[in-house]
Amino acid sequence: MHKLLKTDGQARRGYFETGHGIFQTPNFMPVGTKASVKGIDCQRLREAGTEITLVNTYHLWLRPGPELIQELGGIHKFASWGGPILSDSGGFQVFSLNSLRKLEEAGVTFSSHLDGTKMFLSPEKSIEIQEMLGVDIAMAFDECPPGDLPHDKVKQSLELTYRWAERSVAARKVPEKTKLFGIAQGGIFKDLRTKAAEMVSSLPFDGYAIGGLSVGEKKEDMYDVLSYHPQQLPADKIRYVMGVGTPEDIVEAVNNGVDLFDCVMPTRSGRFGRAFISGDEPYINMRGSRFKKDLRPLDENCSCIACQRYSRAYIHHLFQVEEMLGPTMLSLHNVTFFLTHLAKIRAAIETGSFGSYYSLIKEQWRKVTLGKNK
Amino acid sequence: MHKLLKTDGQARRGYFETGHGIFQTPNFMPVGTKASVKGIDCQRLREAGTEITLVNTYHLWLRPGPELIQELGGIHKFASWGGPILSDSGGFQVFSLNSLRKLEEAGVTFSSHLDGTKMFLSPEKSIEIQEMLGVDIAMAFDECPPGDLPHDKVKQSLELTYRWAERSVAARKVPEKTKLFGIAQGGIFKDLRTKAAEMVSSLPFDGYAIGGLSVGEKKEDMYDVLSYHPQQLPADKIRYVMGVGTPEDIVEAVNNGVDLFDCVMPTRSGRFGRAFISGDEPYINMRGSRFKKDLRPLDENCSCIACQRYSRAYIHHLFQVEEMLGPTMLSLHNVTFFLTHLAKIRAAIETGSFGSYYSLIKEQWRKVTLGKNK
Numbered sequence: 001m002h003k004l005l006k007t008d009g010q011a012r013r014g015y016f017e018t019g020h021g022i023f024q025t026p027n028f029m030p031v032g033t034k035a036s037v038k039g040i041d042c043q044r045l046r047e048a049g050t051e052i053t054l055v056n057t058y059h060l061w062l063r064p065g066p067e068l069i070q071e072l073g074g075i076h077k078f079a080s081w082g083g084p085i086l087s088d089s090g091g092f093q094v095f096s097l098n099s100l101r102k103l104e105e106a107g108v109t110f111s112s113h114l115d116g117t118k119m120f121l122s123p124e125k126s127i128e129i130q131e132m133l134g135v136d137i138a139m140a141f142d143e144c145p146p147g148d149l150p151h152d153k154v155k156q157s158l159e160l161t162y163r164w165a166e167r168s169v170a171a172r173k174v175p176e177k178t179k180l181f182g183i184a185q186g187g188i189f190k191d192l193r194t195k196a197a198e199m200v201s202s203l204p205f206d207g208y209a210i211g212g213l214s215v216g217e218k219k220e221d222m223y224d225v226l227s228y229h230p231q232q233l234p235a236d237k238i239r240y241v242m243g244v245g246t247p248e249d250i251v252e253a254v255n256n257g258v259d260l261f262d263c264v265m266p267t268r269s270g271r272f273g274r275a276f277i278s279g280d281e282p283y284i285n286m287r288g289s290r291f292k293k294d295l296r297p298l299d300e301n302c303s304c305i306a307c308q309r310y311s312r313a314y315i316h317h318l319f320q321v322e323e324m325l326g327p328t329m330l331s332l333h334n335v336t337f338f339l340t341h342l343a344k345i346r347a348a349i350e351t352g353s354f355g356s357y358y359s360l361i362k363e364q365w366r367k368v369t370l371g372k373n374k
Numbered sequence: 375m376h377k378l379l380k381t382d383g384q385a386r387r388g389y390f391e392t393g394h395g396i397f398q399t400p401n402f403m404p405v406g407t408k409a410s411v412k413g414i415d416c417q418r419l420r421e422a423g424t425e426i427t428l429v430n431t432y433h434l435w436l437r438p439g440p441e442l443i444q445e446l447g448g449i450h451k452f453a454s455w456g457g458p459i460l461s462d463s464g465g466f467q468v469f470s471l472n473s474l475r476k477l478e479e480a481g482v483t484f485s486s487h488l489d490g491t492k493m494f495l496s497p498e499k500s501i502e503i504q505e506m507l508g509v510d511i512a513m514a515f516d517e518c519p520p521g522d523l524p525h526d527k528v529k530q531s532l533e534l535t536y537r538w539a540e541r542s543v544a545a546r547k548v549p550e551k552t553k554l555f556g557i558a559q560g561g562i563f564k565d566l567r568t569k570a571a572e573m574v575s576s577l578p579f580d581g582y583a584i585g586g587l588s589v590g591e592k593k594e595d596m597y598d599v600l601s602y603h604p605q606q607l608p609a610d611k612i613r614y615v616m617g618v619g620t621p622e623d624i625v626e627a628v629n630n631g632v633d634l635f636d637c638v639m640p641t642r643s644g645r646f647g648r649a650f651i652s653g654d655e656p657y658i659n660m661r662g663s664r665f666k667k668d669l670r671p672l673d674e675n676c677s678c679i680a681c682q683r684y685s686r687a688y689i690h691h692l693f694q695v696e697e698m699l700g701p702t703m704l705s706l707h708n709v710t711f712f713l714t715h716l717a718k719i720r721a722a723i724e725t726g727s728f729g730s731y732y733s734l735i736k737e738q739w740r741k742v743t744l745g746k747n748k
Contacts, residue, residue, distance in 0.1 A: 036697045036699045041679055063694055072667065072687055078685075309416050314409075317409065317452075318408075320438065321408045324698065325412070328698070
């Protein structure tokens with residue numbers, strides 16, 4: 001279902017086919033946690049260049065519930081998004097939002113972060129919910145260990161994740177409608193990542209994801225994992241790095257053969273005043289007083305409404321006076337910026353010039369590391 | 375500058391000319407307090423049918439300041455709104471947001487509600503700020519007495535407002551660029567309203583406003599004032615009722631010869647979950663569980679994105695899970711609804727059928743009074 005069109009070094013240009021149309025790869029999925037990409041309506045989302053979005057199984061399970069979404073015709077109709085939709089398995093939220101939980105072979109028992117209701121999530125339950133939502137791509141249910149877990153604990157976790165992956169595959173009821181991706185974990189340990197890749201690749205998934213990155217580990221450690229791990233996953237299937245990342249992280253991963261990304265960064269950063277831009281600085285904080293009289297757009301190369309119609313001075317003002325148009329405009333801009341970044345990556349691979357685009361982005365972000373552009 | 379095209383009973387159909395183009399009358403101004411109609415960008419605002427917007431002098435005086443807006447090219451460029459803009463005088467906010475204030479013949483001394491800074495607003499200062507903003511229409515600086523003030527106090531206030539109106543007229547520096555409207559006050563007292571109309575009409579304003587309605591008085595009292603007061607203002611000038619109101623209030627006022635309105639109701643109600651609709655009920659609260667499975671649009675006759683793309687069930691969900699898209703979509707819908715209401719009023723006057731549209735709206739709202747549709 002993932003068709004490769006061209007490669008440029010390890011970077012891959014292709015497309016992936018779903019029941020709701022294809023999406024080009026490499027691509028980025030804006031995150032619509034509760035069936036809404038925060039602050040952006042479905043029409044503006046499409047205008048931003050979105051081809052596929054992600055929803056969170058955990059949140060939709062709690063509210064409004066998969067039964068309701070199914071009854072109302074499925075997630076596409078509910079959220080008024082006609083293109084492909086991927087859901088995560090719910091595992092990440094169970095492990096990150098709920099401190100009171102009990103992990104067993106069967107699954108995880110935890111209390112809802114909303115009202116304390118006792119809940120139980122397992123591979124079978126997760127797949128059932130995701131298929132009820134009617135997403136195009138579901139994720140296998142895995143344990144998401146914290147970034148600082150020691151080697152032996154990560155190893156144990158891997159083995160559980162493998163058994164859960166087998167159960168996730170077995171639990172599928174509508175494989176023709178909802179594709180299923182497996183997830184390789186393994187922390188920052190090369191031997192465990194290698195083992196995880198072998199294990200997950202042995203199962204008949206429609207795509208393979210790398211989990212457990214951008215969960216608190218050092219950037220060098222993440223880049224180290226990216227340097228070998230994607231290549232350990234099947235070359236003929238789509239490769240997806242979950243929850244990553246900055247525009248720099250994305251070129252780094254694409255440079256190592258990754259095809260798909262998701263991250264809350266564009267919308268979350270936008271709500272807090274950060275705008276990603278092209279040029280010398282990779283991002284600017286619009287709360288800064290240096291923008292008070294800046295009549296330039298956020299990014300003169302951007303086609304979003306915020307850049308076409310408003311000045312930095314005005315957007316600075318919106319944040320100063322706490323007008324909600326500030327967060328919504330920056331969210332829209334950042335999503336547009338990320339998707340434009342991915343479109344440039346695809347164009348670069350097509351023309352065999354990914355290397356120079358990669359260098360350009362690395363150079364732009366190098367200055368951030370040096371601390372010149374806080 | 376206000377040209378009458380047609381009348382139907384007391385209802386008037388016309389247009390008003392400004393340096394930034396004309397707007398049709400009767401019309402409604404969405405309120406952009408801090409140079410932003412809350413949650414709606416300038417493009418969607420135009421698509422909603424907006425012809426003229428209102429900004430608050432008090433808020434823009436505090437942040438970012440009229441000097442900055444002037445330096446950056448004026449309010450139209452700042453807010454990216456090319457059409458007409460009207461500003462209030464700042465008086466209403468000084469009187470409603472600041473409990474610690476000193477009222478004198480010269481003006482009002484008060485403390486900023488933001489940081490307590492001592493500030494002084496007078497007719498001269500208000501006109502200076504409004505002209506610096508570069509609005510098309512400024513309002514005279516008046517005292518805004520509370521709705522429950524007794525007759526003798528309102529009378530005193532009227533006289534001060536008259537002297538301030540004279541000073542507002544005298545303070546103008548760019549009358550060809552910024553028009554000036556006077557304001558009649560007088561509470562709910564017919565003799566004082568009559569006196570106020572005489573006084574303000576004696577001054578050379580470009581338009582005449584009715585202030586002090588919808589400030590806590592009973593609906594019957596407001597409708598009583600509307601029944602005679604607009605007719606006391608010059609027939610050849612535009613008549614504007616400030617801060618009003620519901621779709622019913624608007625037809626009531628138009629039926630008595632009013633041409634222009636502003637109100638925060640569409641956006642404020644929208645943020646709290648209320649949607650104005652056509653049909654049996656004049657509005658619905660989207661937080662209500664009865665909308666949980668309602669696949670209909672908010673209003674099937676509405677052209678806004680919220681109605682074209684989303685169901686009531688989805689919008690109910692957005693409010694349940696506190697997604698910002700809920701407030702922004704309802705704000706956009708309500709602004710579209712109000713402006714469509716005004717367009718229908720204009721069309722009805724043109725075709726001599728205002729009476730039946732008036733009856734339709736009164737009938738729709740009669741049920742609210744009866745308490746059937748809370």
